[in-house]
Amino acid sequence: MDKQGSYKLLHQLPKVDLHVHLDGSVKPETLLELARERGVRLPAACKHTLIPFMQVEDSCASLKEYLSKFDFVLPFLQTGEAIERVAYEIAEQAAEHNCRYVEVRFAPQLHRSMGLSAEETIRFVLDGLKRGERDFGIKARAIAICMRHHGREDNLAVVKAAARYVGQGMAAVDLAGDEASFPPELFREVFALSRTLGIPVTIHAGEAGGADNVYEAVTHLGAARIGHGVRLKENPSILEMVLERRVPLEMCPVSNIQTKAVTDWNVYPIREYFDRGLLVTVNTDNPIVSGTNITKEYEILAEKFGFTVSELVKLIMNGVEAAFLEDSEKQSLKLDFEQQLQALGVAY
Ligand SMILES: O=c1[nH]cnc2c1ncn2[C@H]1C[C@H](O)[C@@H](CO)O1
Numbered sequence: 001m002d003k004q005g006s007y008k009l010l011h012q013l014p015k016v017d018l019h020v021h022l023d024g025s026v027k028p029e030t031l032l033e034l035a036r037e038r039g040v041r042l043p044a045a046c047k048h049t050l051i052p053f054m055q056v057e058d059s060c061a062s063l064k065e066y067l068s069k070f071d072f073v074l075p076f077l078q079t080g081e082a083i084e085r086v087a088y089e090i091a092e093q094a095a096e097h098n099c100r101y102v103e104v105r106f107a108p109q110l111h112r113s114m115g116l117s118a119e120e121t122i123r124f125v126l127d128g129l130k131r132g133e134r135d136f137g138i139k140a141r142a143i144a145i146c147m148r149h150h151g152r153e154d155n156l157a158v159v160k161a162a163a164r165y166v167g168q169g170m171a172a173v174d175l176a177g178d179e180a181s182f183p184p185e186l187f188r189e190v191f192a193l194s195r196t197l198g199i200p201v202t203i204h205a206g207e208a209g210g211a212d213n214v215y216e217a218v219t220h221l222g223a224a225r226i227g228h229g230v231r232l233k234e235n236p237s238i239l240e241m242v243l244e245r246r247v248p249l250e251m252c253p254v255s256n257i258q259t260k261a262v263t264d265w266n267v268y269p270i271r272e273y274f275d276r277g278l279l280v281t282v283n284t285d286n287p288i289v290s291g292t293n294i295t296k297e298y299e300i301l302a303e304k305f306g307f308t309v310s311e312l313v314k315l316i317m318n319g320v321e322a323a324f325l326e327d328s329e330k331q332s333l334k335l336d337f338e339q340q341l342q343a344l345g346v347a348y
């Protein structure tokens with residue numbers, strides 16, 4: 001198949017995105033409007049010239065540098081209206097790529113500078129996602145993030161607030177931020193609470209830290225999934241444990257290269273992990289910050305690693321399997337995917 005034909009097919013395939021950050025998905029045109037409403041002048045006046053301020057450069061040297069990009073948008077995501085809108089628009093952007101199911105993650109404590117509470121932030125995200133589900137015919141869930149540089153009290157409050165919305169669109173809690181400076185063992189108490197309150201856990205690990213962080217996340221923090229897990233290959237016995245326990249990896253290829261989780265595509269371990277039978281899933285992380293979308297992620301995998309269409313479908317179905325959904329909801333999502341794949345004439 002030629003390049004254009006394969007992009008078209010990948011675009012049409014039903015897909016999921018289990019790892020996408022709200023503040024990494026703000027459309028430049030939306031940011032322009034949010035700034036205008038607040039009477040703030042941005043350093044660029046049109047969406048094209050604004051992109052360089054929102055997107056990482058190719059020269060990005062580390063996760064820490066990558067994370068500095070979020071400082072540009074966060075000041076405009078401090079009202080219920082703005083948060084609800086961006087959540088809604090993520091559902092819209094997902095639907096544009098036939099991404100049928102999306103789990104949108106955000107850190108409630110990063111949206112409080114104008115007086116919102118963590119719980120209010122959660123409610124606005126859930127409202128935006130519900131409106132998006134209705135208007136765009138997709139399914140959406142939220143994940144509340146504890147930040148590594150935040151204190152114990154702030155993170156415990158996130159877990160408590162999120163747990164109150166389980167069954168109402170809140171799917172799980174996460175840990176994100178500067179992994180190199182804040183190892184996962186610092187957060188045992190926070191995620192012990194998530195277990196007590198019965199909310200599932202996913203943890204960013206093995207991105208800017210080694211495989212030991214994946215071990216800690218799974219065995220001590222109770223992670224049911226791992227965000228990235230790129231550096232798992234550094235320890236074969238930990239990789240074996242993740243394989244045996246069938247812990248899904250939320251890999252985000254474009255972002256993983258930009259944050260230097262590995263130095264280059266030729267050492268990106270996704271093909272190795274897939275062939276070993278790890279439950280690899282493919283996600284965008286931060287579409288705007290990374291300049292990506294879910295179709296592009298699959299296109300890159302086909303181009304750089306020779307994934308065939310049926311292997312890409314296996315990756316997609318791993319994502320369906322790994323979704324933080326009730327069994328009956330997962331079954332109906334699977335059925336929807338099987339029907340769409342059949343209609344596209346793609347073997348599954
Ligand atoms: O890939 C990531 N690793 C660690 N932290 C991340 C990543 N992408 C985004 N974040 C952080 C920056 C955001 O402000 C925060 C909440 O979405 O999560």
Ligand SMILES: [Zn+2]
Binds near residue numbers: 204227
């Ligand atoms: Zn992430």
